[in-house]
Amino acid sequence: xxxxxxxxxxxRLAGLAGGSVSADSWMGxxxxxxxxxxxxxxxxxxxxxxxxWLERKVAGRIQDRLGxxxxxxxxxxxxxxxxxxxxIAKEDITPKDADPLxxxxxxxxxxxASFTAYMALPFANGWAAQEINVAVFFIVAVLGLEVxxxxxxxxxxxxKWSLFGGMREAAQVVSYEVPIGLCIVxxxxxxxxxxxVTIGEAQVGFFSNWLIFHDPFTFLVFFVYFTxxxxxxxxxxxxxxxxxxxxxxxxxxEYSGLRWSFFFMAEYGSMFLVSGLAAILFxxxxxxxxxxxxxxxxxxxxxxxxxxxxxxxxxxxxxxxxMLKAVLGVTVMMWVRWTLPRLRIDQVMTTCLKYCxxxxxxxxxxxxxxxxxxxxxxxxxxxxTYGRSFAxxxxxxxxxxxxxxxxxxxxALRGVPESGTTEAQANSNRTSPHAxxxxxxxxxxxxAPLAAQEVN
Amino acid sequence: xxxxxxxxxxxxxxxxDMDSFPPPITVSHYLVVGAxxxxxxxxxxxxxxxxLGVLMGIELVLNGANLNFVAFGSRFxxxxxxxxxGELMALFVIVLAAAEAxxxxxxxxxFYNNHTTIDVDHADDLKG
Amino acid sequence: MLLAAIDWHALLFLLxxxxxxxxxxxxxxxxxVVRMAFYLTLCLGATSGLFFLAGAQFVGAMQLMIYVGGTxxxxxxxxxxxxxARFISMKTGAGEWILGAIVGxxxxxxxxxxxxxxxxxxxxxxxxxxxxxxxxxxSTAIGLALTSxxxxxxxxxxxxxxxxxxxxxxxxVIVSMHLLVVLIGAGYMARTKRLGVNRATxxxxxxAPPRDRDRSFFVSAxxxxxxxxxxxxxVGCCWLVxxxxxxxxxxxxxxxxxxxxxxxxxxxxxxxxxxxxxLFLANVLxxxxxxYWQKWGVVGLVIVPLVMAFLIAxxxxxxxxxxxxxxxxxxxxxxxxxxxxSGRPTAWSQME
Numbered sequence: 007x008x009x010x011x012x013x014x015x016x017x018r019l020a021g022l023a024g025g026s027v028s029a030d031s032w033m034g035x036x037x038x039x040x041x042x043x044x045x046x047x048x049x050x051x052x053x054x055x056x057x058x059w060l061e062r063k064v065a066g067r068i069q070d071r072l073g074x075x076x077x078x079x080x081x082x083x084x085x086x087x088x089x090x091x092x093x094i095a096k097e098d099i100t101p102k103d104a105d106p107l108x109x110x111x112x113x114x115x116x117x118x119a120s121f122t123a124y125m126a127l128p129f130a131n132g133w134a135a136q137e138i139n140v141a142v143f144f145i146v147a148v149l150g151l152e153v154x155x156x157x158x159x160x161x162x163x164x165x166k167w168s169l170f171g172g173m174r175e176a177a178q179v180v181s182y183e184v185p186i187g188l189c190i191v192x193x194x195x196x197x198x199x200x201x202x203v204t205i206g207e208a209q210v211g212f213f214s215n216w217l218i219f220h221d222p223f224t225f226l227v228f229f230v231y232f233t234x235x236x237x238x239x240x241x242x243x244x245x246x247x248x249x250x251x252x253x254x255x256x257x258x259x260e261y262s263g264l265r266w267s268f269f270f271m272a273e274y275g276s277m278f279l280v281s282g283l284a285a286i287l288f289x290x291x292x293x294x295x296x297x298x299x300x301x302x303x304x305x306x307x308x309x310x311x312x313x314x315x316x317x318x319x320x321x322x323x324x325x326x327x328x329m330l331k332a333v334l335g336v337t338v339m340m341w342v343r344w345t346l347p348r349l350r351i352d353q354v355m356t357t358c359l360k361y362c363x364x365x366x367x368x369x370x371x372x373x374x375x376x377x378x379x380x381x382x383x384x385x386x387x388x389x390x391t392y393g394r395s396f397a398x399x400x401x402x403x404x405x406x407x408x409x410x411x412x413x414x415x416x417x418a419l420r421g422v423p424e425s426g427t428t429e430a431q432a433n434s435n436r437t438s439p440h441a442x443x444x445x446x447x448x449x450x451x452x453x454a455p456l457a458a459q460e461v462n
Numbered sequence: 463x464x465x466x467x468x469x470x471x472x473x474x475x476x477x478x479d480m481d482s483f484p485p486p487i488t489v490s491h492y493l494v495v496g497a498x499x500x501x502x503x504x505x506x507x508x509x510x511x512x513x514l515g516v517l518m519g520i521e522l523v524l525n526g527a528n529l530n531f532v533a534f535g536s537r538f539x540x541x542x543x544x545x546x547x548g549e550l551m552a553l554f555v556i557v558l559a560a561a562e563a564x565x566x567x568x569x570x571x572x573f574y575n576n577h578t579t580i581d582v583d584h585a586d587d588l589k590g
Numbered sequence: 591m592l593l594a595a596i597d598w599h600a601l602l603f604l605l606x607x608x609x610x611x612x613x614x615x616x617x618x619x620x621x622x623v624v625r626m627a628f629y630l631t632l633c634l635g636a637t638s639g640l641f642f643l644a645g646a647q648f649v650g651a652m653q654l655m656i657y658v659g660g661t662x663x664x665x666x667x668x669x670x671x672x673x674x675a676r677f678i679s680m681k682t683g684a685g686e687w688i689l690g691a692i693v694g695x696x697x698x699x700x701x702x703x704x705x706x707x708x709x710x711x712x713x714x715x716x717x718x719x720x721x722x723x724x725x726x727x728x729s730t731a732i733g734l735a736l737t738s739x740x741x742x743x744x745x746x747x748x749x750x751x752x753x754x755x756x757x758x759x760x761x762x763v764i765v766s767m768h769l770l771v772v773l774i775g776a777g778y779m780a781r782t783k784r785l786g787v788n789r790a791t792x793x794x795x796x797x798a799p800p801r802d803r804d805r806s807f808f809v810s811a812x813x814x815x816x817x818x819x820x821x822x823x824x825v826g827c828c829w830l831v832x833x834x835x836x837x838x839x840x841x842x843x844x845x846x847x848x849x850x851x852x853x854x855x856x857x858x859x860x861x862x863x864x865x866x867x868x869l870f871l872a873n874v875l876x877x878x879x880x881x882y883w884q885k886w887g888v889v890g891l892v893i894v895p896l897v898m899a900f901l902i903a904x905x906x907x908x909x910x911x912x913x914x915x916x917x918x919x920x921x922x923x924x925x926x927x928x929x930x931x932s933g934r935p936t937a938w939s940q941m942e
């Protein structure tokens with residue numbers, strides 16, 4: 007996209023002014039990065055608007071009501087916007103007993119953690135803000151930080167309800183990180199990579215290639231994952247931290263106005279995130295049930311780095327695919343919320359330690375044995391893989407071990423040919439995509455190809 | 463002032479002082495950050511009276527050490543590195559720090575249950 | 591151009607380093623414990639950023655996951671549980687501050703000097719333009735190193751490093767055991783002891799009164815014979831370890847079997863026989879457990895043959911042998927379960 011912008015937009019603009027812009031100019035990268043950042047922010051911000059509206063509609067329908075109908079014409083689709091304006095207009099109160107600094111910071115901590123995790127989430131093949139080698143791990147780790155905001159809010163509010171909510175949340179999230187880690191390890195084990203792009207691309211082809219259909223254990227482990235994901239983002243029936251029948255509103259009892267809405271945005275952001283993670287890990291990510299774009303040859307080939315409009319359309323279709331799956335996951339979470347009653351705190355812990363952990367461990371062992379004894383699965387039977395086979399992904403280190411081992415391992419796992427990796431290093435990991443850094447003084451010819459792969 | 467060996471001057475790298483930070487980040491830069499964290503943690507351990515504050519000091523110290531391990535193992539900073547050993551050591555340190563925190567917290571809770579305070583200055587039951 | 595002129599690596603390093611050191615200092619200077627924990631979070635987060643900058647992605651993510659997400663949450667939990675007043679602050683005396691500052695600054699001076707003392711530490715990598723992102727992707731190599739395969743050392747330029755190809759399997763196992771012990775120990779230590787409060791008065795005793803339990807002769811006999819057979823097998827395994835079979839003489843039918851057995855034992859790895867012996871001993875113990883009316887003994891009795899089969903399958907003896915052994919070993923267990931479930935009242939219903 008950066009090169010496209012350079013060639014098609016900036017060079018023409020420069021032509022008007024009498025100058026010229028090369029295809030690798032930084033302007034294209036900056037513009038592409040800005041556009042992508044804008045999109046990413048909208049996934050969270052607009053996503054929250056849509057999800058809140060959706061939640062109200064779903065809740066209404068499940069309870070045999072209509073939900074919002076008036077605002078914005080049909081279906082009340084502007085209801086959330088009206089709510090948002092109301093929230094902004096509200097008075098911002100800080101309780102007298104609160105720790106003012108932490109009280110004010112807590113919502114932003116929550117939101118920042120939820121949003122940072124989006125940095126590593128790919129929306130299509132290679133379309134991630136930052137493609138990290140350990141993306142799955144990174145996302146789970148950063149999502150775990152969201153609890154910090156909640157705990158701080160609970161503690162800093164200076165209210166007993168909030169404190170109880172925060173403590174429940176701490177206990178719950180720390181416990182549920184164990185089964186969720188065990189569940190995520192299963193797809194990682196099958197594909198042999200923690201890179202989400204690699205995992206998604208390993209499931210290319212018909213829907214029988216999706217990892218949930220890989221073997222009975224992955225099928226089971228998906229449901230364990232989903233349960234734990236619901237618990238780890240504090241949705242009903244696991245929303246003990248804000249149990250309104252016991253704790254008024256839990257950790258956000260004392261919050262109002264915009265700060266309160268930040269908690270809400272963080273919650274919906276992480277809901278979308280865990281659903282998206284489920285889509286990539288178990289449901290083929292951006293790959294549709296039928297690989298239409300592969301069949302007509304539009305999709306990018308493996309290792310292709312150039313830009314073409316057909317490939318771009320295929321990618322956008324992949325993004326839509328991914329979004330659809332993730333939104334479906336969020337909708338199921340809403341369905342669960344309005345259907346099941348809330349658990350007691352001891353039941354929540356029992357669900358985690360007595361059911362989810364053993365089940366996940368069992369599935370982990372089962373999937374491991376399935377791989378070790380090489381039992382066939384729909385993926386292998388079909389023989390219709392556009393991507394590389396799992397074994398190739400996993401075993402490349404064996405093939406490459408004898409000669410230049412370590413370098414080849416790194417390259418092979420990324421699925422990039424040896425010559426194609428002129429990227430600098432991981433230093434732009436925690437920043438926006440345009441902040442590519444080369445190790446040396448960033449000369450344009452070093453930064454350019456690295457950006458080409460990321461911003462693409 | 464320390465002078466680099468002759469061969470390096472030919473490579474375009476001139477005098478390196480202790481107090482100047484040349485833009486290419488080297489292992490030494492990491493070592494300085496690690497040293498600062500280590501010292502802050504050590505002083506924190508020494509001056510805090512709250513047992514949990516002491517615990518946080520220990521975490522800082524461990525992180526300073528970890529930073530050194532990673533810097534020595536990093537291939538981006540130096541030609542002849544520790545390799546993977548540095549990262550593996552850092553991993554073990556992190557894991558052991560988690561274990562240490564769990565035990566220390568259990569001790570702190572136990573102490574609190576018995577003394578209704580976590581001021582470490584009150585932990586003088588064994589004093590003759 | 592402006593963007594191209596900036597050394598992003600140095601800039602980001604400076605940013606993370608300043609955040610780490612600044613909030614580290616904030617931890618030291620604050621006396622409010624919760625704020626200390628919050629500053630520590632930011633400090634450790636920035637440190638993980640430094641890890642990412644140095645190319646240690648896995649360690650950076652691990653730092654976020656375990657340190658920031660696990661240890662610090664635990665710490666804040668501890669703060670909440672031990673809060674006396676709402677916001678604890680224990681002041682440090684001025685004398686302690688001065689002493690700490692003196693010791694700290696001298697230590698800092700020493701460490702910074704040491705950090706700059708070796709020349710090769712002060713020099714960056716010369717071929718910095720050739721560095722690829724792939725070089726930072728060490729997660730697979732780390733995983734393999736933890737299972738004692740060092741792919742990174744295969745092409746080590748330094749000849750001295752090559753012999754050190756040993757991996758980290760043993761430390762990994764030790765750390766795992768250590769974590770388990772810590773988990774149990776911490777849970778035991780932190781349990782609430784309600785002194786002076788008699789829980790028994792709060793709720794009725796749930797313990798059922800001891801019943802008279804009887805067992806049919808067949809079950810008793812089965813259990814006893816199982817113990818004897820397993821003990822003999824265990825002893826046999828030990829005996830085979832001590833004195834390998836030396837088969838001489840002609841090919842009589844009995845000798846034929848022994849010959850095959852000896853061949854199989856020869857083919858098996860050396861750890862197999864002692865392990866099998868231990869498993870037979872475990873069987874004996876499990877039978878004793880069943881004798882004393884514990885249901886989990888039966889579960890163990892089913893698991894042990896499966897473990898045996900798995901072990902044998904993983905050796906060169908082949909899967910057919912494993913299945914045979916599993917069937918032979920499972921048959922008496924199934925018989926035992928049938929016996930336990932027969933009779934009136936069944937032995938199973940009386941077990942705990």
